Amino acid sequence: MKKTLLAAATLTLTTALAGCDAGGSKANIAVGPAASTTQKVSRMVLGAYGVEEADFNAYQERFGDALDGVQDGNIDISMGIMGLPAGSIESLQAASGDVVMLSLSDEVVDNIEKSSDYRRFIISKDSYKFLDNDVQTIAAFAVLMGNTNTINEEMGYQLAKVMYDQADQITHSQSKFLTLENALNGGDSLKIHPGAKRFYEEKGLTVNMPVAKLGNVTAKHEFILGTGSQGGTYYPLGGEIATTWNNNIPGANFTNVETSASIENLVSIRDGKMDLGMSVHVPARNALEGKAEFAGSPVDNAAFIGQIYPEVVQIVSRAGNNVSSFESIKTK
Numbered sequence: 001m002k003k004t005l006l007a008a009a010t011l012t013l014t015t016a017l018a019g020c021d022a023g024g025s026k027a028n029i030a031v032g033p034a035a036s037t038t039q040k041v042s043r044m045v046l047g048a049y050g051v052e053e054a055d056f057n058a059y060q061e062r063f064g065d066a067l068d069g070v071q072d073g074n075i076d077i078s079m080g081i082m083g084l085p086a087g088s089i090e091s092l093q094a095a096s097g098d099v100v101m102l103s104l105s106d107e108v109v110d111n112i113e114k115s116s117d118y119r120r121f122i123i124s125k126d127s128y129k130f131l132d133n134d135v136q137t138i139a140a141f142a143v144l145m146g147n148t149n150t151i152n153e154e155m156g157y158q159l160a161k162v163m164y165d166q167a168d169q170i171t172h173s174q175s176k177f178l179t180l181e182n183a184l185n186g187g188d189s190l191k192i193h194p195g196a197k198r199f200y201e202e203k204g205l206t207v208n209m210p211v212a213k214l215g216n217v218t219a220k221h222e223f224i225l226g227t228g229s230q231g232g233t234y235y236p237l238g239g240e241i242a243t244t245w246n247n248n249i250p251g252a253n254f255t256n257v258e259t260s261a262s263i264e265n266l267v268s269i270r271d272g273k274m275d276l277g278m279s280v281h282v283p284a285r286n287a288l289e290g291k292a293e294f295a296g297s298p299v300d301n302a303a304f305i306g307q308i309y310p311e312v313v314q315i316v317s318r319a320g321n322n323v324s325s326f327e328s329i330k331t332k
Helices: 037-048 063-072 087-096 106-115 153-165 173-177 194-202 234-248 262-270 281-289 326-330
Strands: 010-012 027-030 056-059 077-082 099-103 119-123 135-147 222-226 253-257 276-280 302-318
Touching: 027 063, 037 077, 037 106, 037 302, 063 077, 063 087, 063 302, 077 087, 087 099, 087 302, 099 135, 106 119, 106 135, 119 302, 135 153, 135 262, 135 281, 153 194, 153 234, 153 302, 173 234, 173 302, 194 302, 222 234, 222 262, 234 253, 234 302, 262 276, 262 281, 262 302, 276 281, 276 302, 281 302
Parallel strands: 010 099, 027 056, 027 077, 222 253, 222 276
Antiparallel strands: 077 302, 099 302, 119 135, 135 276, 135 302
């Protein structure tokens, strides 16, 4: 869906981000913590509109803290990457009653897709009660990666089968994305585990990804799943997925452990300390190719098992904020 109708609860970013008051002050934009993925994506979006560092006041807040600033009027725009729906956004709407979710233009999304691994994503209007229409944005995907030295073909098959066929046993809100329709999202730049590939093809999906080569896998029954911090989405969701595997894969035991998420999980798979790990698909690709944080030390034993849920860029403001356009940011 490339054209997005906008109403009172949605605005295009070309008409929504100025933060300019009568006195000509700069917009206050929360771009995410220093060195975070959120900040990298926020600056990528701003840059796509031609907005430079000198054009706005950057607030390096965590998304929850930034929303407090949006609520009290000290921050005009807050940008974050989260699952749908985000409880913090629902809380802001409950407190303020006038949340606006900003939509990216077709041109900007097209350019971002050409220059990054982020992909077009439509936030449907039923994601939040305050939305009257769909919102266009970008997203990465949380994916499950498996260690090709410890996950044999049959186990890879069972992991994918149970995760999708028994998704109704998982109560976490993000489990609604565990569908075959979404299963291969984020995997286009990765190698797929042969067992997972067999499952998807049995279900009628076309799998065009290269197939990972398995190592000399020894039989084992205990498996470690790396997730994320207890305060995030990975840890509780990963715990429920592990429980579902335990209830449906005889003779195997899965333990989810708290980690610092994507990078740590991929490194632990590389070093043989972990059998499975949750990761955003972008660092998973970097790991495979030995880029960015993995320069000089690629992870060549990690294979895609399946998509878990979309990590969606969500950009919010309030209807009463002094915001109008990117162009007006640059002229102040």
